[in-house]
Amino acid sequence: MIRLEEARLATLKDVAALAGVSVKTVSNVVNGYAFVKPENRRRVEEALTATGYRPNIGARNLRRGRTGFVALVLPELVVPYFAELAGLVLGAAQEQEWNVLIEQTLGTREGERDTLASLGPHMIDGAIVSPEALEARDFGELAPGIPVVMLGEHSVDLPLDHVGIDNVEAARVAVAHLIGLGRTRIAAIGAHPHRGTAAQRLEGYRKALTEAGLPVRDDLVATALNYHRRDGADAMARLLAGDEPPDAVFCFNDLLAVGAVRAAAERGVRVPADVAVVGFDNTEEGTYSLPSLTTVAPDKAAIARAAVDLLRRRVDDPERPPEHVRTPFSLEIRESTRGGA
Amino acid sequence: MIRLEEARLATLKDVAALAGVSVKTVSNVVNGYAFVKPENRRRVEEALTATGYRPNIGARNLRRGRTGFVALVLPELVVPYFAELAGLVLGAAQEQEWNVLIEQTLGTREGERDTLASLGPHMIDGAIVSPEALEARDFGELAPGIPVVMLGEHSVDLPLDHVGIDNVEAARVAVAHLIGLGRTRIAAIGAHPHRGTAAQRLEGYRKALTEAGLPVRDDLVATALNYHRRDGADAMARLLAGDEPPDAVFCFNDLLAVGAVRAAAERGVRVPADVAVVGFDNTEEGTYSLPSLTTVAPDKAAIARAAVDLLRRRVDDPERPPEHVRTPFSLEIRESTRGGA
DNA sequence: CGACTGCTTTACAACGTTGTACCAACGATG
DNA sequence: CATCGTTGGTACAACGTTGTAAAGCAGTCG
Numbered sequence: 001m002i003r004l005e006e007a008r009l010a011t012l013k014d015v016a017a018l019a020g021v022s023v024k025t026v027s028n029v030v031n032g033y034a035f036v037k038p039e040n041r042r043r044v045e046e047a048l049t050a051t052g053y054r055p056n057i058g059a060r061n062l063r064r065g066r067t068g069f070v071a072l073v074l075p076e077l078v079v080p081y082f083a084e085l086a087g088l089v090l091g092a093a094q095e096q097e098w099n100v101l102i103e104q105t106l107g108t109r110e111g112e113r114d115t116l117a118s119l120g121p122h123m124i125d126g127a128i129v130s131p132e133a134l135e136a137r138d139f140g141e142l143a144p145g146i147p148v149v150m151l152g153e154h155s156v157d158l159p160l161d162h163v164g165i166d167n168v169e170a171a172r173v174a175v176a177h178l179i180g181l182g183r184t185r186i187a188a189i190g191a192h193p194h195r196g197t198a199a200q201r202l203e204g205y206r207k208a209l210t211e212a213g214l215p216v217r218d219d220l221v222a223t224a225l226n227y228h229r230r231d232g233a234d235a236m237a238r239l240l241a242g243d244e245p246p247d248a249v250f251c252f253n254d255l256l257a258v259g260a261v262r263a264a265a266e267r268g269v270r271v272p273a274d275v276a277v278v279g280f281d282n283t284e285e286g287t288y289s290l291p292s293l294t295t296v297a298p299d300k301a302a303i304a305r306a307a308v309d310l311l312r313r314r315v316d317d318p319e320r321p322p323e324h325v326r327t328p329f330s331l332e333i334r335e336s337t338r339g340g341a
Numbered sequence: 342m343i344r345l346e347e348a349r350l351a352t353l354k355d356v357a358a359l360a361g362v363s364v365k366t367v368s369n370v371v372n373g374y375a376f377v378k379p380e381n382r383r384r385v386e387e388a389l390t391a392t393g394y395r396p397n398i399g400a401r402n403l404r405r406g407r408t409g410f411v412a413l414v415l416p417e418l419v420v421p422y423f424a425e426l427a428g429l430v431l432g433a434a435q436e437q438e439w440n441v442l443i444e445q446t447l448g449t450r451e452g453e454r455d456t457l458a459s460l461g462p463h464m465i466d467g468a469i470v471s472p473e474a475l476e477a478r479d480f481g482e483l484a485p486g487i488p489v490v491m492l493g494e495h496s497v498d499l500p501l502d503h504v505g506i507d508n509v510e511a512a513r514v515a516v517a518h519l520i521g522l523g524r525t526r527i528a529a530i531g532a533h534p535h536r537g538t539a540a541q542r543l544e545g546y547r548k549a550l551t552e553a554g555l556p557v558r559d560d561l562v563a564t565a566l567n568y569h570r571r572d573g574a575d576a577m578a579r580l581l582a583g584d585e586p587p588d589a590v591f592c593f594n595d596l597l598a599v600g601a602v603r604a605a606a607e608r609g610v611r612v613p614a615d616v617a618v619v620g621f622d623n624t625e626e627g628t629y630s631l632p633s634l635t636t637v638a639p640d641k642a643a644i645a646r647a648a649v650d651l652l653r654r655r656v657d658d659p660e661r662p663p664e665h666v667r668t669p670f671s672l673e674i675r676e677s678t679r680g681g682a
Numbered sequence: 683c684g685a686c687t688g689c690t691t692t693a694c695a696a697c698g699t700t701g702t703a704c705c706a707a708c709g710a711t712g
Numbered sequence: 713c714a715t716c717g718t719t720g721g722t723a724c725a726a727c728g729t730t731g732t733a734a735a736g737c738a739g740t741c742g
Binding site: 364377405 | 688689690691692693696697698699
């Protein structure tokens with residue numbers, strides 16, 4: 001049963017020798033060029049399967065000037081939203097015959113800059129970037145002219161393609177839902193000095209309160225420097241320790257919400273009876289948590305698809321004007337804002 | 342402020358022309374060759390920064406016969422264990438100057454085979470594979486001689502490098518913990534016909550019961566064809582509907598455990614009072630869930646590091662005998678098996 | 683002073699692929 | 713019969729890089 005594999009992989013040259021034609025003819029067959037004599041085509045195809053030929057992508061790309069790789073630059077895979085999104089982007093990219101290089105920036109400006117710098121310009125055809133702390137000048141690090149699609153909101157106002165939901169409106173809807181439940185001391189968790197999405201969600205939060213004639217109280221806006229469960233728990237603990245603790249909390253992502261729920265439970269504060277909680281991202285974790293999470297649900301599949309489509313079009317035509325795609329979202333109402341346990 | 346970027350990226354030739362030396366001398370400087378006259382080195386370095394030269398990875402790899410890419414083949418990024426692991430592998434690979442190509446197989450044999458086949462042999466230096474349904478013959482799809490490191494247990498007995506914890510022992514420890522709480526009707530969730538790890542964890546489960554003189558009852562072993570939250574919930578529902586419902590459950594991963602806890606809660610069954618629950622993987626989700634999850638905690642960082650190290654050594658010396666690395670684990674005891682709510 | 687040694691640099695080929703230019707048949711057209 | 717367009721095929725160069733071999737130039741030794 002021991003089978004000696006040929007040490008070297010077959011190249012066009014090997015196939016050509018076996019089929020008795022020129023290298024270029026084999027290349028033509030491989031690339032589906034029309035004008036090849038049927039007889040020769042057959043011979044080449046036989047030789048192709050006989051040798052188990054696989055094209056050398058590197059060499060092909062060197063010649064063609066394309067790499068077949070795109071980078072997906074995101075903060076952290078351990079954040080379920082990004083893990084889910086990455087999975088969907090992987091799928092969408094596969095349809096474009098693109099391989100995806102996932103790069104983690106860890107959410108810091110340093111990390112984002114290093115990543116952009118390290119992505120050799122020759123390495124990728126383009127990049128899908130989900131920035132957290134990126135600023136305009138950081139884009140100088142990207143190789144000149146690399147096609148980029150941005151995900152989520154970004155404060156930097158660059159002429160780049162962009163995909164995202166209407167964060168202001170989504171936040172407004174979420175908070176309006178809480179107001180509709182009769183809650184009046186509604187807190188927000190997730191304010192952040194440098195994050196574009198944070199600013200927008202905060203704006204939506206304020207808008208909803210104002211529209212309902214409720215005061216916007218600074219002591220009910222909790223900052224979170226990261227968006228992990230721990231940060232949500234810490235923020236909730238601070239809010240609950242205040243003089244007038246909130247009766248509802250709008251968290252800027254599901255992880256913060258999970259942490260907030262946990263912190264509440266640890267203090268004997270019931271969700272939703274004492275505090276209603278809304279999250280953001282509709283990660284699967286929130287549908288099984290106790291209580292399950294009411295959350296803003298962006299259409300992640302649509303985001304992934306749109307991002308890859310946009311990148312494809314940008315790569316094919318670098319001169320086209322930048323496009324902004326708004327993807328839909330919905331509000332998933334679950335136990336954390338409902339009567340149920 | 343408009344800056345025209347040069348259309349073409351600088352190549353060694355451009356740098357050489359600017360510095361007034363040969364292409365090879367520039368290459369030597371770039372690669373840190375020792376014997377370059379200081380004067381020339383200085384000139385080259387100036388030209389290097391002046392042109393903003395970045396090596397063309399594709400061309401370099403074509404020449405060197407290495408690609409600088411490794412594939413990480415895993416079932417699904419939405420499974421937190423794999424997301425966490427992927428993040429760690431990304432970090433470890435970065436230290437080896439490797440770029441990581443993440444491929445999702447979706448846990449099916451088809452997916453795993455397609456993935457292996459699509460990874461052009463020229464595309465990667467090696468692969469780290471976390472198989473779920475893979476069988477021995479599928480490895481024929483991998484290009485002959487591609488270095489592979491396997492993660493987790495695999496039933497296929499191939500001469501491959503391998504990293505994983507002692508699943509039998511880990512499962513035994515987990516179940517022994519439940520027995521130590523005085524539980525006697527201990528169920529298992531996660532049996533699977535084709536999964537190597539499932540078989541091993543089941544063996545550990547049986548071993549612990551037998552050692553304690555408890556009967557192994559087939560009606561307390563629940564199959565899960567996937568390891569998602571939904572599968573855990575379904576399995577738990579089936580168990581609770583039985584004649585003698587369990588007073589403890591050992592789940593083969595944390596997602597199953599989360600689903601099981603949810604299903605119990607929906608039926609008014611208290612965790613841990615009525616049913617104690619143990620998970621596996623120590624995902625962060627389990628530390629914030631209500632109740633928090635007692636779980637087997639593999640050292641994921643150690644796994645990632647070992648996998649990358651092993652792959653590096655295999656790439657450097659394809660002839661070395663396969664190595665099996667056992668990474669440590671611990672049992673994290675939390676609320677789901679403790680007195681607390 | 684010739685030969686050897688060690689440093690420094692260069693020209694050239696090669697990795698595997700594809701675009702360009704060109705050549706050779708062939709049948710159809712003038 | 714000369715010409716032309718179509719079809720089928722090939723040789724060569726080039727993408728950007730690095731290994732090899734070899735050459736130039738010191739200085740040193742016998």
